[in-house]
Amino acid sequence: MKKSRIPTLLLSIVMLLSLAACGQESKSASGPSGEYSTSAKGFGGDVNVTVTLENGVIVAVTAEGPSETAGVGSNAIDQLPDAIVAAGNADVDGVSGATMTSNAIKTAVKKALNEARGTEQEAFDGYTEGTYTGTAQGNNGPLKVEVTVSKDKIESVEVVSNNETALLSVPALERIPSEIVEHQTLTLDAVSGATVTSNAIIAATKNAVLQAGGNMAYLDANAYAPEAGDPIEKDAEVVVVGAGGAGLSAAVTALQNGASVILIEKNATLGGNTLQSGCGWCSVNPEVQGKVETKAGQIETLQSYLELKPADYPAVADVLEVLQGQIRDYLAGDTTYMFDSVELFIFQTYIMGTRTGLDGTTITGNVDLIKTMCTQSEDARQWIYSFDIDEFRNYNTPIGGPWHRSREPQKNETGKNGLPMLQALETYLLNNGAEIMYETRATDLITKKGAVTGVLAKKTDGTPVTLHAKKAVILCTGGYGANSEMVFKHNNYWKDLPDDLLTTNCKTSTGDGITMAEKIGAQLTGMGFVQLMPTSSPVTGDTFKSMIEPYDFIFVDPTGNRFINEMAEGRDTLSAAALSVGSYFYVIMDQQMIDNGNYDQSWYDAKVDAGILVKADTLEELAKKIDVDYNALQKTLNNYNAAVKSGVDSLGKTEMVHTCEVGPFYACPRRPAIHYTMGGITINSNAQVLDTDGNVIKGLYAAGETTGGIHAGNRCGGNAVADIFVFGRIAGKNAASLKK
Ligand SMILES: Cc1cc2nc3c(=O)[nH]c(=O)nc-3n(C[C@H](O)[C@H](O)[C@H](O)COP(=O)(O)OP(=O)(O)OC[C@H]3O[C@@H](n4cnc5c(N)ncnc54)[C@H](O)[C@@H]3O)c2cc1C
Structure with a gap:
């Protein structure tokens, strides 16, 4: 861990936000x-x-x-x-x-x-x-x-x-x-x-x-805190913990398979990280993708896979052999429209997940789990359609994803892509006899002779809750991105993580399911691997919210110099580069880039008012406001503008659209934050939790970000949402079918 230095500008932003939030109160001189x-x-x-x-x-x-x-x-x-x-x-x-x-x-x-x-x-x-x-x-x-x-x-x-x-x-x-x-x-x-x-x-x-x-x-003097009520004790065949995408799909599937269900959630509302997320969802549907034109670089990538020797990838050699046959057939025909297959999805998930830890060990994904996710993702999406969910948007390549196979539900007026899916599942549960208990935090698993038989929980007012599960408990409590202690304890990937690392995650992602499962002997997988989001807020950890298109990104360090090809492959590369330049960097934008951005001008103006964006009429004024040397910044932008015009960038960026020369100018301080936790509870492809000897723990299932194994050391963009709905459904179905 290393101590980070928060710059003056950020301190003033923090102060601006906290003064606005709390009102100013001076210390009295007498009393x-x-x-x-x-x-x-x-x-x-x-x-x-x-x-x-x-x-x-x-x-x-x-x-x-x-x-x-x-x-x-x-x-x-x-x-x-x-x-x-x-x-x-x-x-x-x-x-x-x-x-x-x-x-x-x-x-x-x-x-x-x-x-x-x-x-x-x-x-x-x-x-x-x-x-x-x-x-x-x-x-x-x-x-x-x-x-x-x-x-x-x-x-x-x-x-x-x-x-x-x-x-x-x-x-x-x-x-x-x-x-x-x-x-x-x-x-x-x-x-x-x-x-x-x-x-x-x-x-x-x-x-x-x-x-x-x-x-x-x-x-x-009237300070109020609610009193704990009388202890609550209830029974259901299946108890699900956590109402994000994994938990809601597990609960609905258990109900659809005939089980009585109680779903508990520690927040006052559903959603977890699934609600925060863009909900990009990778799945393969050649019929629909086959109508999408082939994207730049795809043919070269496919050709490069033909050079690989299956024997060098023993865990997925069978998959690579089939894939190479598919690629040869595709390249021999009309390549106007793009290629995709379940085998390509499996192979890319596997190779992109492979990482070597600080201790020299290499982690790879669990191939059974990867195959299950990739094979069933499209079915899971079709299942979501059955809840009358709006059409998904067109295919795109998500950030951190290798292929054009992600679709997210249409944005609704709330701007939260996951909301329609989550609310539809919640409504189904409520209309079909399931019970949902909000503000109820699971604390422990109840076991009898090695099998899990229920959950102990507490309401936020302190009321104790005991839930007996006649068939099974399903843990869907999400990751541990908001528990930096857990991240630091297990970190085996990032050098010199700053000790004040923030997160893009919701604050309830504290790894509770992992802690509960470990306490009763569950095996954990890949806990040392955490994904960082390079472009997060240094004040709140919030994501960049696609303010401008990535091809317009210009990242400068506190001395005013570019330090990385902003479109370099992978969040890890960008995060490592960003961590190496200190506690923060800036995304520099001009009015052309903002005009080409994803929101109305009023949205950007609100960000300026909130201190998230810094705006100035001239570059010199901007440099002064962000405390960066003006001459250095001007030289950086002159070089960048020349690269946009010539198409040749000294840092290797190939897609550049706008020059940065039309005022007003904007700067947005950014810094990597914890985004996704790859590690978690070890499961098999039936979503059953395994103990440290690899045996099934009876009565216990887990799904979603609380589990580890699929994504190994690096989760591809759009794969988490595929994972939670596929394994949520598997866990729900198997838990409901369990004979006890
Ligand atoms: C900003 C952001 C954007 C993202 N965008 C994408 C994307 O576009 N595509 C993609 O594939 N992935 C994306 N991800 C990742 C993905 O959204 C998550 O991995 C996924 O939603 C996790 O789903 P889950 O159901 O496992 O957990 P969550 O959705 O986090 O749900 C877990 C729930 O469990 C509850 N809980 C926790 N502890 C307890 C307890 N003790 N008792 C009761 N309840 C508890 C939590 O409050 C929460 O509601 C994004 C993540 C973030 C943060």
Whole structure:
């Protein structure tokens, strides 16, 4: 691990975002001094804090929570006290994956501050009646509330505008305003999976309430956290854990095969990474692909496969032999339209997954699993059509994919490609008698004589849940991209990973299924291999969202120089190059590139307002704003523009469309972030989980990103979505058919 240096510009972006989100609060110069101890309910039990104040300023915070989960809640105990001291208040971001412990620490600190500042609280003598507007930064831009107060209380909170993510934000948008009014406090738990939206509503309301003469100490005194209910115990034939693409398809298939089903999900809504994703889905359909014109480079690639010796690829020699015959036949005929076959899909998945680790060992994909995925992917897509899903878009080559075989569902008005599929599966479950329990986090597998018989879980309010599975449990909890501790513990691929690596993933991708399965003796595969997304946000980890076309990418390092062919093959090559130039790099764009981009100008302007894009009328002004040497940047762009005109680039980029010379100019700071975790639970092609001796663990199945083996050391673009629906369906069918 190496420490990274966050540049001044990024720090100012971070500050811009956090000030917008939290509102500015100055440290008071006078106030109480002393130590104040309180507690609040965490995940496992009470979390105790002691706050030390000097003249009203927080100078130290200690926290302890003996019942919080080691490696999860303990991260919040370790990290939040220092963050609170640095911020001077408890309005700090929680620690990813440890929301309940984070909230307990923040609530307890607020209680301690109330106790210390009790006299200030008494000074509150009512609001100035009226309706006030407050704004704070949400996930995708500003979120605005209107707050109406009477003399004594907050009468209503209404979110009047927001750009929050469809579906994921709904529970927060509904629940947080009503909880504020009901409990007359802004000290509330964030909704699971919608922390940023929850905190934005709270911050915007705070903003409005302070304008009305509100007193935070008065509101904090009503701090609210829901109480745990009575223990819940239920039975089903099949219990599925995790409501992403794998879990929903497993649950629906189990139901279609006659089993009773309970699906549990730790977030307040479905989706996981499947909802975040572009949902590019690779599958082979020669009939449809055969009408697509052959793409540049495809013939050369096919010819290169004819040079290979099957004996050099023993695990897939049979596949390569058949493939070579297919290629010869194709090249001997009309090559106007493209070629594809299941064998090409299998072979490319296998060779592109092969990687050598830092320890010198080479990892290759499990051929049985690869064959299963590649053979059944198109069937799985046809199955999705049966849920009345919109047509998929035309074939394309996804980022990190080797061939023109990916299609994603039509974008709907939410911009979330996966949403229609996920909602259709959810609706099917609800209409056909399955039970879905949201805000329910599985913690352990129940076993009897070596077989899995159920799941222990907890609701977000702490209510214990026991689920008995008469046939089987299916783990579909996704990857561990949001659990950097797990990534660092197993990393066997990346040199010098920065210790503050962010992720493109949803915050619930913490590898829970892997941890639960390992605890009962499951074998893990490929845990050392993690895929990075080179063009992520250095502030949030968010993806680049296809702002401009890759052929227009110009990457410059902090000294203003290009450092890589921006279209070099593979995310690994770009990520390694980006990590080697330091903590960040910039994508430089001009107005022509933006005009050719994927959104309206207003979308880019909103990104400028949010500090994600830097805009300047001239290149010189841009260089100044991003603290890059102007002469170096100008020379870089002059060389690039000459390369666009001549078609010859010193770094080897072959597809260049626009020069970069028409103002205004834009810069977007970028940095690699964890994107996909190849490792996970070892399964066989029936989706049964194997133990460390290679034997089947009875009653336990797994599917999706929580498993390892198919993608080995590198997951090809568009293959994850194929994987989750194929193996989700296999797991659901086999679990339902299990005789016990
Ligand atoms: C930004 C982005 C873009 C991507 N684009 C593509 C693409 O275009 N094509 C492609 O092939 N792949 C893509 N991927 C990868 C792909 O989307 C994922 O690998 C895939 O969706 C994972 O599906 P899953 O069902 O296994 O897990 P997820 O969809 O992550 O679902 C797992 C669910 O389990 C829940 N969960 C976790 N722990 C627990 C617990 N203890 N108890 C209960 N529930 C739990 C989570 O909250 C989550 O809802 C992308 C990924 C990202 C992040």
